[in-house]
Amino acid sequence: MPTSLDKIRKILMLEVQNKYANRAIIGGLEKFLPALRPELIKEGISEELKSNIESYFAAYSRSSVEDRERSTKDILLLLGEETSTPTTTYDKSTLSKPQYQNRNSNYRNTAPPPSETASKPTHGLTAPLHLLNKIGMSRAADFKNLGVNTIGDLLYFFPRRHDDYSTLKTINHLEYDDVLTIIATVQSTLVTKVRNRELSRVEVVVSDGTGFLRLSFFRGSKYAQNFANQFQHGKQLVISGKVEPYLGRKQMNDPSFEELDQSHLSTNGIIPVYPLTSGLSQKIVRTAVNEAVSFYASRVADFLPESIRIKAKIVDINTALTQIHYPKTHDTLLSAQRRLAFDEIFLLQLGVLQQKKSWVTQTAEKFVVEPEIINQLINGLPFELTGAQQKTFAEVQKDLASGSPMNRLLQGDVGSGKTIIAALTAAIVVLKDGQAVIMAPTGILAEQHYRSMQKFLADASHPHAPLKSSEIVLLTGDSNPKERETIKQGLLDGSIKLIIGTHALIEDPIQFKNLQFAVIDEQHRFGVAQRAALRKKGTNPHLLVMTATPIPRSLALTLYGDLELSIMDEMPVGRKPVKTYVLSPLERERAYQLVKTQIENGHQAFIVYPLIDQGDNDEVKAAVDDHEVLQKDIFPNLKVGLLHGKMTPDEKESVMKNFRNKEFDILVSTTVIEVGVDIPNATVMMIEGANRFGLAQLHQLRGRVGRGDEQSICLLIPETADSLENERLKVMTETNDGFVLAEKDLEQRGPGDFIGYRQSGFADLRMARITDIRLIELARNVAEELFTADPMLSKPENALLLSKVSEFWHSENSDLS
Template sequence: MVSSIEKLLKFAKLEIDRGYDNRSVFGGLNYIAPLWDQEAKSQKIDSALVENITAILAAYDSYNLEQRKVAIAEIISTLSEGAQAGPAAAESAPASRPTSATGVEQPTQRATRPPEPTGSQPRPAPAETPSQPAKMVELSAPLTVLSGIGSKKYAQLKKLGLETIGDLLYFFPRRYDDYSKLKPINRLEYGEKVTVIGTVMSESTRTSRGGKTITELIVSDTTSFLRVNFFNNPYAAARYKTGDQLVLSGKIDTYLGRLVMNHPDIELIDQQHLHTNRIVPVYPLVEGITQKDIRSHVSRVVERYAPLVADPLPSFIRKEAGIPDLRRALQQVHYPDNEDLLKQARRRFAFEEIFYIQLGVLSQKRSWKAASAASYSITDDYLAQQIQRLPFPLTGAQRRVLDEIRADLASGSPMNRLLQGDVGSGKTIIAALAVLVIAQNNAQSAIMAPTSILADQHYRNLTRLLTQPIAEDEQPPLRPEEIRLLVGDTPESERQEIRAGLSSGEIKLLIGTHALIEDGVEFNQLQLAVIDEQHRFGVNQRARLRAKGQNPHLLVMTATPIPRSMALTVYGDLDLSIMDEMPQGRQPVNTHVLSPRERERAYSLIQSQITSGHQAFIICPLVEQPDDDQPDPDLEKKAAVQEYERLQTSVFPHLKLGLLHGRMKPDEKDAVMRKFQQKVFDILVSTSVVEVGVDIPNATVILIEGANRFGLAQLHQFRGRVGRGGDAAYCILVPEKEDAVENERLMVMTQTNDGFVLAEKDLEQRGPGQFLGTRQSGFSELKMASLSDVHLIEKARGLAHQLFERDPELQNPENLELSRRLQAFWKSGKGDQS
């Protein structure tokens, strides 16, 4: 019978003759990988050798020509040595060290592993191997190439997102239990997590009154005795016998005054200690997969493949960042020798994620800067004349931002700027002045808002600012017919007028919703695109608006203050302008936290304000959805309707109330908001969908029920709905219950009206999710990095700049693996630059 080794050697040599076309065997070498794996194991070929060769075969189809040459050379070299040793020898001794096609000795695939350390002394770092991807084991090989993982186990692991060797290698623990500190039994204390070494003195099984089977071991280490209990675990009684020497790790409890350890992790003392006597990784699980399963699989993959993975980070980057190389980090992040090495490993992967983000956003920024755009400018005298027409003087922040935008428009490169300013800070004025610069140069601008009511508000404000003369003989910047509004319900006859005016260049400013990016809306010369409340738009929508012109200048605006760390990452491809100063006369909103039993005080305040001629918002709390796969989308609607009916019938029967919730159609929402603007309603009862930026100058009170369910940034947005008319305004926060910790968080709202302070605190407390919107949503899936670690982010950004200075296109040989990893990182959804 021809051995599996001889057969595969024949295929490998035929592959060389055929020029590495992967047709030496029907279906390709990748096709026969599982068949060869099964046959080789049945002939008792060394399992480590088989797994290594199978991994190369399984990925062979994905290799390029140079990688295939190296792979075939490695297969021939490894199999030739295996054939000389023979199956029996291969089974009884470690596999010899194969050499690659270049003659570089590879790490042993099956070596006797040294005993695990019992203290904090680190084991030696694995020797670095040349970082040439062609010589590295292909991490895309399926997990089925590993012994012990068949189709059933593979299906279970797949539920954890684990399909390949690489997935398992980068499947990081969710936490760690430190069992590295051995203690004698007579010094154990209640509540501590420890590791104990002892001998089983006796074992017994009994049934409790409730029918529960209890297996009890009595373990001794000569200093004292410890009872070890297993409930409804018949395997424990069969597995552990008197005289066994065990390593037990777990939490010390008490029963009837005696120390006990319930359901500990146990290993025989001569086993490799993956689960005890060390810092133990704890991984996410699914049904059918235990911690011991996953730890064993990870351990094998880390030991065998971690030394073969190319480190994508250049050595100078690792040195400057103070982080370990990839092989060391992979080893320590899964099975750390001590806490310090674990921290170093975790920092390595956190840095790597942030570094990829910085390389991506800076690359995008460099592309923008390298492009050319039309240059636009106006004289200082003309600008000063136009500023005089404004109803109030510009703040220092507005003047600073205006200077930044004027420089962008005159630079000859497309502006790509994010303008963030607190509610009421005057962003619309800045957008109007930018439009003015473009219009004076006979080009066109577009402003896109998320809702028709907000677009209509911009239309009215900008028309008033840009078309009203301040003296009889003055020529205003634009004529009324040069500014048009395009929304979903714009009549078709008017749409035709707008299309014609855009095409001819007569219309200088088009304001609207998503209707702006519809087919048929064609500009003559779009040179400025302004996107308001940018987080409400997807990447494709922003791109479609830009595509209406030739490299137009882009200004995106948000009223959500963005923490510095996120401005450097999520929005790192944009130039950032901050408006952190409020216009004169804008009063801070008086904010108070009331307990649920004090709610009547809030109702009294609302009543008194309405009696004085004002209006009020009442925000319904978020509804907690059922914890299943099919949450009820109508729950919030039901809750809002019920609260509306209660308030209308029981609390404010003599007032007119309006209702707004997320299940309404867009035109229904607009109709409700317009009625509120027109003072048809005294109170608007709304869920969290109440629009940011909508101006209701007459509203002076907002009551937010269930305030504990909202983040500080969102509460601040709600608060910005009132106090826009110059009158004293009030924000009342009512949590669901009198929780001291939660109410302390809410009290921050009473201490500051600074949205940037609140945004930083929100990031600390609740994470980055609510700041991301529809932008780079994948950032919320980072495995190690924290978007609140400003120090690490600034370090990564600085080093990314240095790398681009050395190798702008990442084409140097030492950066090729980094380039490949970077492309994979961004392709996997960690960002969607715009």
């Protein structure tokens, strides 16, 4: 053994004896690296082994003990040494160098057939990433930042898009609003400092021989020159972004770019483009993925039985994993996307069906009250129930009487009166000696619910009020120790019937005498574990989940198939719809004048911005920066408050309370006021940069006004007078129906915002497009058919599928109600 390798072996064996405490070398193993490099070079150690050893020493001090143990054993294995402790061994066949197709001449080949020696492919799929060629420990750490830890993870690390080099546009054919990829050569670079700011503009002019295009970037002044140095004259780049007008010329603002790999040009093919992180380039990721696909994709066991693949008309998993990365044609790419999207929806549906079966087979206390008492409760309200409220209340009563725990999602548009359903249901439960809890995401929302419950259920002037005022309490982070102790005792002895609160309800050691009904408001703000913790405060309590976020039916059936669904799409009588107008940026002065007029009439206004400060994007108006301008120059005689997401929860609560108490005339805010805040005196919602919001989000913001008796107005101001953007926003002026807008949003922007509401607790949907209603229905029908035939997936042909469902749902967090 060469002397240098023998030294390394001895150091590593000593580190094993020291239980990987980084004490084999004084100062840490990385201190040995400078002296090690010359010896490795002098003794002619192979580049591959040298790279692995150097990466190991460089990353050792930053690694966890578990990672140190694994990497030490891997290096010793490469050096031919066996440690005395048990090791995880990898089948040598899976670690041998893959037999590549010529990557430079054909990127689109499918994976080669498995070699005779690769008899145990699963070892390769679960093996750590640094065992691939040219990926040492430090580069594996970069991949880890993208959630890629194993070779199997890399196969499922899908491209964010594909560029077809055979159909690229030339610059002379670009049109405004094109979102595309071009290939061009750097002609010139200019760095200029933005006046009065720690920002610089980097302008790069590129050409492809048919025309010129300007690329514009904003970077901190300290780093701008280093950034500009990437754009050397004559360098060929692949550039992706949106073509926009600037002083009569075409420009891309902050496009993504990479140096052109000449091999891609020679293939004239479809090239994957991956998400990146610091330390990784497209070339590095593509090389790693290509190795994984070439050697391992054909060895992945297909968890879907052949009968299901035939029924769904989808390709096998090996073909899908190959073609999603390096497709031969657009058709093979689409077939791969369809298979992988089907997998996600199908696994989601199976989990949802199991959830529902598990829930409905449990027993819960029945709550049935006499019709005359129901009539007394309804007649005691200060208004008549809408038809939608009556229908929903009937559905809830049926749940309470069923003997199984209620598990219902109540979707009600902004202002549709969901709170009264929660109040009436709580009344039924407490009249039969149960206790109820309502959990809200913020203290200010909890206070709103508390005031509503006192008004609806404990009105002393009403002879049939179901509760006394003292039986309804509020618990938030502001509650003092004495109040908390009193509340704890009252819940334990049953003298408190209804409690409203925030997460403090589950964090405190609170116990109930007989919790039978739980309401969770704005459910996407709570994680799976929080909902489960609340439920555990009782024995199978009835659960009502409320949201003011209209979710399209196709999406609701997919993501919430385990919940019974109630939709309240009717507004209370007398509620005036908010009048909405789209103004051009040049009409901003008119908007300011309208705000002043409303405030002179005793009302208040919101002005909402898409970003917190202009450092995020200099060309987007920003709350922090414009707050100063609005206060000093536009509304000098008015009080202008500021609310944004970087404030602490206490600071946000304080600002909202001050606004509600009319200490501010105008509240400048980011979207943190989107959900639930009730300021009846606010009559104007002015939204800057409206083109940056989805329709559903704009509707939520609009719902913060129009909650009083006065006519309210919503003003949408996009960044430019772009006719296409204004056409999209025009839908807001035509309807106040949140469900119509949600469907439109789904068509225009895709499912991103909606999916986020339900991702906690299971793997993200990375390939499924929720707009594909046919695929959703197909996956749901196939899942229901399979679930009917084999609900426990216990048949031998479904063994791999059972394992995949558990993996997809992360079974430790599978309570998704």
